Amino acid sequence: MIGLSHFAYHELTASLVPKWLPFPLGWTYLTGAASVAAAAGMLFGIYPRLAANLEAAMLWIITVLVWVPRVASVPTNQENWAELAISCAIASGAWLVADTYRRVPWLASGKSARAGSVTAPS
Numbered sequence: 001m002i003g004l005s006h007f008a009y010h011e012l013t014a015s016l017v018p019k020w021l022p023f024p025l026g027w028t029y030l031t032g033a034a035s036v037a038a039a040a041g042m043l044f045g046i047y048p049r050l051a052a053n054l055e056a057a058m059l060w061i062i063t064v065l066v067w068v069p070r071v072a073s074v075p076t077n078q079e080n081w082a083e084l085a086i087s088c089a090i091a092s093g094a095w096l097v098a099d100t101y102r103r104v105p106w107l108a109s110g111k112s113a114r115a116g117s118v119t120a121p122s
Contacts, residue, residue: 002059002090003039006032016066034058042097045113049106052098059091 006013010028017024035058041051067084074080104113 003032003035003037006035018065018069031058031062045111046109047107048113049098049101049104049108052094052101056091056094056098059087059094063087063091 006028010025010032013028013032014024017027021027035055038051038055038058040046042048063084067080067087070077070080071084
């Protein structure tokens with residue numbers, strides 16, 4: 001859903017790209033496509049560990065580049081604090097998902113990728 005929202009709300013998302021980065025709309029589409037690709041990788045077992053970890057890293061980078069400067073520039077703005085908290089929660093959730101693939105080799109694909117993922121505790 002995060003990746004799709006980059007396309008549905010491209011103008012809003014592009015407005016959040018830091019001003020020092022060129023081509024904000026390009027970054028919007030690139031990060032949206034990367035999120036969709038990561039979701040597809042996990043869903044279809046195509047390098048799911050790599051996909052999950054790259055998605056989590058990207059979400060943390062976005063959190064640091066977008067929300068931390070906004071909070072630092074206007075620390076009294078509660079909306080920015082709320083967005084920072086939400087972004088941290090989403091990025092943390094992505095790391096938890098990525099951790100479920102810790103038994104899967106980084107470049108596993110197909111049946112071997114699905115066999116090593118989440119298993120019931122013994």
